Amino acid sequence: MNRLSLLVKKHRWLKSLYRNKGVWIGGVIVLFMVFIAIFAPVLTPLDPMRLNPMNRLKPPMGEHLFGTDGMGRDVFSMVIYGARISLGVGILVMMFTCLVGIVMGLISGYYKVLDNIIMRINDGMMAVPSIILAIALMAVLGPRVSNIVVALSVVYTPRMARIIRGSVLSAKELTYVEAARALGTRDLVIAFRHILPNCVAPMIVQGTFIFAYSVLAEASLSFLGVGAPPYIPSWGNVVSEGRLYMLQAPWISLFPGLAILIFVMGLNLLGDGLRDSLDPKMQGVQR
Numbered sequence: 001m002n003r004l005s006l007l008v009k010k011h012r013w014l015k016s017l018y019r020n021k022g023v024w025i026g027g028v029i030v031l032f033m034v035f036i037a038i039f040a041p042v043l044t045p046l047d048p049m050r051l052n053p054m055n056r057l058k059p060p061m062g063e064h065l066f067g068t069d070g071m072g073r074d075v076f077s078m079v080i081y082g083a084r085i086s087l088g089v090g091i092l093v094m095m096f097t098c099l100v101g102i103v104m105g106l107i108s109g110y111y112k113v114l115d116n117i118i119m120r121i122n123d124g125m126m127a128v129p130s131i132i133l134a135i136a137l138m139a140v141l142g143p144r145v146s147n148i149v150v151a152l153s154v155v156y157t158p159r160m161a162r163i164i165r166g167s168v169l170s171a172k173e174l175t176y177v178e179a180a181r182a183l184g185t186r187d188l189v190i191a192f193r194h195i196l197p198n199c200v201a202p203m204i205v206q207g208t209f210i211f212a213y214s215v216l217a218e219a220s221l222s223f224l225g226v227g228a229p230p231y232i233p234s235w236g237n238v239v240s241e242g243r244l245y246m247l248q249a250p251w252i253s254l255f256p257g258l259a260i261l262i263f264v265m266g267l268n269l270l271g272d273g274l275r276d277s278l279d280p281k282m283q284g285v286q287r
Helices: 002-019 021-038 075-110 112-127 130-141 145-171 175-182 187-224 235-245 251-278 280-286
Strands: none
Touching: 021 075, 021 251, 075 112, 075 145, 075 187, 075 235, 075 251, 112 145, 130 145, 130 187, 145 187, 175 187, 187 235, 187 251, 235 251
């Protein structure tokens, strides 16, 4: 009977996921951007770092589909290769926040003694605006891509930890968890075998939003000059350079800005769709 109920529940989840247009549209956009990032050398034969002052500020045409910047670099190539930087930062930040957030959330939600300490530290970090905290950390660490990953992971881990903690607090009161505790099962086994599976769905949903936040934050930090070094063609750096030629060559900032907009919109659609499909309360509203 339990297997049958689990199969029905799984079938309903898959059915809800299949019918959700946001998941399909967002998933296609995200996969398309990932494809661009992976096959960047194949999609553009031009080197994004190659300087050609003779071709500076050329409008979109011919060989230069997105035009050229103030140093004659091909904007299309910089946008394509910039996807590698922005998406790479987003993926790494999402992975680190999930891993650290799981550990912190499990410890905080399972042990009441440590809950108050960990959550007060997280509350203090979340009280500071995320971009301000990221700028402060980058000022200490220095403008490097790896440092962006560290800074944004520190900024967004408290959000993931709080989500996991909430799921742990609900899951540890379930009957089978109390039965396992009564049988003398070790806390580590209970946490990872019985409680953690209940945290996967909210973790996935929150992970997609953190991915989007990280892409925006990386672009913001690079735009402000405290993110990736200026010679690295990230989306934020290209937009930052284009502001100097906004009247002469608006295409320099336009195309990387559109890339950021489309990718973040796709991630938000995917995250909203996953939330609607994975959350039983939302499924009840839909039905």
